[in-house]
Amino acid sequence: MNNDFFTLLTAVGKAKLAAAASGGAPLKLSQMAVGEGDGGAYYTPSESQTALKSEAWRAGLNHLSTDPANPNWIVAELVIPDQVGGFTIREVGVFDADGALFAVGKFPESYKPALADGANKQLYVRMILEVSNAAAVTLMVDPSVVLATRGSVDARIAEELAKLDGKPSARAATTGPIALAGLQTVDGVALQLGDRVLVKNQAAGADNGIYVAGAGNWARAADADISLEVTPGLFVAVEQGAANGGAIWQLLDAGAPVTLGKTPLSFERVSGRTGVSAGSYNRVAVGARGEVLGGSQLVAFDPAQTFPVQSYRRNLLINGGFDIWQRGLSQTAAGYGSADRWLLDLGSGLPGVTMAKMDASVADTEALGGATSFLRLTLAKAPSSKVREYCQINQRVENLRRFSGKQLTLSFWAKADKPCSILAYVEQWFSAPYVEAVKNRALNSTAANLSSAWQRFSFTFTSPSLQGRAIGSQGDDCLSVFIGLSYSDALPELNAIAAAQTGAFDIAQVQLEEGPVATPFERRLPGEELALCQRYYETGYAVARYMGGDDSVGWVSFKQSKRTFPAIAFRHPVTGVPGQGIATNNGSPTPDVAGIGLIYNTNQDKLMDGFTCGAAAFIPSNANDAIIQSRWTADAEL
Structure with missing residues (x-):
């Protein structure tokens, strides 16, 4: 006998389905029955059947639905509970609400035990009916008779999830x-x-x-x-x-x-992570959903102030943008000689060093955010390893008291003609001759690795307390800021950070400020920056009228009061010869005048000093038109 298993619609089922599809009442399937077959054996179901051969048990459908992948398949399910059993299932049928056999199927032989057999199981019977029009069948089950199987529960949970x-x-x-x-x-x-x-x-x-x-x-x-x-x-x-x-x-x-x-x-x-580190920021970038996409410190706020300490006059350095060059546009010797407030420090007189002003190109200005000038140091010779040789620039910041115990940040831009490193560090100095408070410079230093493109570097440090230190009476104690380029093994604590090297090094926009954050470089007005420089160094022209004797007296008038009584010197306004001037007689230049010098320096307001012009070799033809002129410098640097 052919034991292939299948399901077919009965003749009655087909007729009722056709009637429902043509506009009649919808067909309602309500029950399923199982049986033991024809005399306890398989048989081949036929369309003419109106009942099972040997029905063993019947109940309401547990589930009725269409297959999600095949809309013309109706899936009918029956659960036979634990307490029902004692028969072998070989046939199955589905009945409508009128009790008519709608479909019949040949079922794989399966014994359903009863509790009296000493074993029990819940049996799940499933029939798939293929119809031409599933819409003609009302898919309803009686919820009062539905039993949930583990599989149906899992499937239902997965479906809802x-x-x-x-x-x-x-x-x-x-x-x-x-x-x-x-x-x-x-x-x-x-x-x-x-x-x-x-x-x-x-x-x-x-x-x-x-x-x-x-x-x-x-x-x-x-x-x-x-x-x-x-x-x-x-x-x-x-x-x-x-x-x-x-x-x-x-x-x-x-x-x-x-x-x-x-x-x-x-x-x-x-x-999700935006890459922004945890912390407090003065300015943030916020996305469309309110998330913080970026943060920056525009200024550092002091809770005790109503106005941020760094929002105005942040830069404690003068001429950090290298725009003021009263002494000249370049220098090759150590000391003050070109950029205002910046001293060229060459250990043991290292030769072949030039410090010069550079005008920023359009590309430099764009990279630096508006700079007009920067400083270039050119080293033709690397320091010797046998002598104390090094090259660095230095600015001494007046009034050490204001920095005691404070957190400070030094920042600058730099680049070089080839990859190299430079070093920045800070020292406390007490009263000339200066005594270094930080002997091991590497403790307060940081290295900057340069490339051919402008980069900004910064480091933060805490200025040591002044407890136990003797403050100078002349106001010459200072915080000394260094940016160094080359070192010999005479300074071993620096060699590990910035090795000896040669080439061209560019430095721009140096800023020292209170707080732990390097804020954008502060640009002061040109006249204001010049006035700050003139407190330490100023130059101008001294003019005197010939009075008919060997000596003619004039005045040196300062535009800015000096830090202390300045050292005043005179030189020829054209040739630069020290102690000389030039005379004008009836509007025409005459031979140079020698012997010009300071006669006193007693003005407590530091705004004016007297000078004398020795004119024994000069006899003008018209005393009223005789003018003597010289160029003076007043130096009050730390």
């Missing part, structure tokens, strides 16, 4: 369009078979969604493979990835119900 907006996490998420096939690397993650992937960057938005990676073509994940499971608001966490690891993405509203495979899907990041 799949409809939720919160999806299980994906291992990785795309950062650009990919081929939806093969085990590949996504966002730095080497995918493995079965990994869930959030695909969100495809050229065709309808291809976006949640996929499962495979060796061949990828399939959509089971919880996001039908439209009902992919709704606006859906969100998924991403486990790993250089850009997306730890982020959560949400599906945006497309403006209409989603049809999977047709509706473009757009995902938006709603949370």
Whole structure:
């Protein structure tokens, strides 16, 4: 006998289905029965049957539905409970609400034990009916007789979970369009078979969604493979990835119900690491959802102040932009000689060093944010390893008291003609001749690795307390700021940071400020910057009228009061010869005048001093038109 198992509609079932499809009352299937077959053996069911051959048990349907993949398949399910049994199932039938046999099937032989047999089991019977028009069948079951099986519960739970907006996490998420096939690397993650992937960057938005990676073509994940499971608001966490690891993405509203495979899907990041370190910021960049995407310290706020300490007059250095050069545009000897307030410090008179003013090109100005000048140090010879040789620039900042115990930040821009390193450090100096408070410079220093492009460097330090220190009575104690370029082993604590080297080194926008943050470089007005420089060094022209004797007296008038009584010197305004001037007689230059010098320096306001012009060799033809002129310098540097 042919023991293949199948299900067929009876003649009565076909007739009732046709009547329902042509406009009659919908067909209602309500019960299922099982039987032991024809005399306890298999038989071949036929359309003419109106009942089972040997019905053993009948009950209301436990579940009735259409198959999701085959709309003309009706799935009927029956659960036989534990307490029912003692028969072998070989046939099964489905009955409508009128009790008519709608379909009959040949069932694999299965014994259903009774409790009296010493064993029991819950049996699950399932029939699939293929009909021409499933809409003609009313899919209803009596909830009062439904029994839940483990499989049906699991399936139902999975079905409902799949409809939720919160999806299980994906291992990785795309950062650009990919081929939806093969085990590949996504966002730095080497995918493995079965990994869930959030695909969100495809050229065709309808291809976006949640996929499962495979060796061949990828399939959509089971919880996001039908439209009902992919709704606006859906969100998924991403486990790993250089850009997306730890982020959560949400599906945006497309403006209409989603049809999977047709509706473009757009995902938006709603949370995750942004790269911003934890802390307090004065200024932040905020994304569309209110998340902080970036943070910066524009100024450092002091809780005890109503106005931020660093928002105005932050830079404690003078001429940090290298715009003021009263002495000249370059120098090759150690000491003050070109850039105002900046001293060229050459240990043991290192030769072949030039410090010069450079005019910023358009590219320099753009890189530095508006700079007009910068300083260039050119070293033709590296320091010897046998003598104390080094090259550095230094600015001495007046009034050491104001820095005691404070946190300070030094910043500057720099570049070089080849990769190299320079060093920045700070020392406390007490009363000339200066005594260094920090002997080991490397404790308060930092190295800057230079390239051919402008870079900004900064380091923060705390100025030591002045407890136990003797403050000078002349106001010459200072904080000394150094930027060094080359060192010999005479300064071993610096050699490990900035080795001896040659070449061209450019430095710009040096700033020293209170607080732990390097703020943008502060630009003062040119006249204001010049006035600050003139407190320490000033130059001008001294003019005297010939009075008919050997001596003519004039005055040196300062534009700015000096830090202390300055050292005043005179030189020829054209040739630069010390102690000379030039005379004008009736509007015409006459021979140079020698013997010009200071006669007293007693003005307590430090705004004016007298000078004398020795004119014994000069006899003008008209005393009223005789003018003697000389150029003077007043030096009050620390």
